Amino acid sequence: xxxxxxxxxxxxxxxxxxxxxxxxxxxxxxxPELSETELPSVxxxxxxxxxxxxxxxxxxxxxxxxxPVKKSPRKSDQRKNPIRKIPQxxxxxxxxxxxxxxxxxxxKSYDINKRxxxxxxxxxxxxxxxxxxxxxxxxxxLTEVEIKRLESRIRFPKNSQKKVHKYPxxxxxxxxxxxxxxAEELQKLRGIGQVLSSRIIRFRxxxxxxxxxxxxxDVYGISDSLFQEIxxxxxxxxxxxxxxxxxxxxxxxxxxxxxxxxxxxxxTIAYRNQHGSFKDSLDFKKMRFLQSEDYNKILPYLDFRDxxxxxxxx
Numbered sequence: 001x002x003x004x005x006x007x008x009x010x011x012x013x014x015x016x017x018x019x020x021x022x023x024x025x026x027x028x029x030x031x032p033e034l035s036e037t038e039l040p041s042v043x044x045x046x047x048x049x050x051x052x053x054x055x056x057x058x059x060x061x062x063x064x065x066x067x068p069v070k071k072s073p074r075k076s077d078q079r080k081n082p083i084r085k086i087p088q089x090x091x092x093x094x095x096x097x098x099x100x101x102x103x104x105x106x107x108k109s110y111d112i113n114k115r116x117x118x119x120x121x122x123x124x125x126x127x128x129x130x131x132x133x134x135x136x137x138x139x140x141x142l143t144e145v146e147i148k149r150l151e152s153r154i155r156f157p158k159n160s161q162k163k164v165h166k167y168p169x170x171x172x173x174x175x176x177x178x179x180x181x182x183a184e185e186l187q188k189l190r191g192i193g194q195v196l197s198s199r200i201i202r203f204r205x206x207x208x209x210x211x212x213x214x215x216x217x218d219v220y221g222i223s224d225s226l227f228q229e230i231x232x233x234x235x236x237x238x239x240x241x242x243x244x245x246x247x248x249x250x251x252x253x254x255x256x257x258x259x260x261x262x263x264x265x266x267x268t269i270a271y272r273n274q275h276g277s278f279k280d281s282l283d284f285k286k287m288r289f290l291q292s293e294d295y296n297k298i299l300p301y302l303d304f305r306d307x308x309x310x311x312x313x314x
Contacts, residue, residue, distance in 0.1 A: 115141040209241030
């Protein structure tokens with residue numbers, strides 16, 4: 001029985017703390033409240049400036065004064081309702097101006113956007129002219145509102161028709177005969193200089209003469225575009241050329257001809273030695289190592305007559 005009624009030291013301390021908490025609770029619950037007359041007024045303190053601090057009796061509780069609280073604006077509110085600057089309206093000029101005599105400042109005074117001003121000035125600097133409203137509408141980036149604004153202000157030149165350039169009449173050059181011309185005469189052709197003219201003369205001499213104007217394109221250094229330009233200025237009035245005695249010529253002489261390289265010359269001489277002399281062009285075409293284009297170039301220069309003791313070219 002004694003074990004249940006006796007308290008340990010820890011339990012005793014807990015009981016004392018509990019009693020103290022109950023006492024404090026009862027004190028604050030039933031304590032006497034001071035009236036408002038007993039409290040010192042803040043207004044009286046400010047008015048009676050001669051009163052010293054010793055004359056005041058302060059209560060134990062602090063005195064609270066109601067003051068308006070300034071709330072700082074939230075960042076989210078500032079983002080939702082940003083302060084926008086109201087753009088000032090530009091004063092648009094009413095003075096007339098010439099369409100082809102403008103500057104950036106003039107166009108800016110009529111409130112023309114930057115891109116349209118740049119395109120307008122580039123067009124004028126490049127030599128272009130604006131003759132009417134249709135030409136004005138072709139200025140890139142110029143809006144319809146801006147065009148309508150300029151209708152009463154823009155002025156166009158009186159002679160709105162485009163200038164027609166009159167070129168001097170072309171002088172027809174006499175055609176040059178490829179088999180009779182000199183290097184100096186060839187240099188009169190546009191695109192033919194001293195080097196190309198000498199190559200044409202050497203090619204003509206080694207070939208034995210031109211039989212077609214198209215053979216000029218086989219000269220080294222003459223491009224297709226150059227040939228198309230000069231072919232209308234050359235001709236072959238009386239084409240004559242030397243032919244090869246194909247049944248009598250030797251290997252060293254044949255390979256010197258521009259239409260026969262070393263391989264073609266060697267095969268041609270070997271075929272002739274094995275099968276005998278060539279009778280005609282059909283007999284020559286029996287050699288299968290040449291293309292049809294090569295046959296068409298070579299055949300006009302071949303002489304199939306078998307002459308002994310005659311010159312190799314005639």
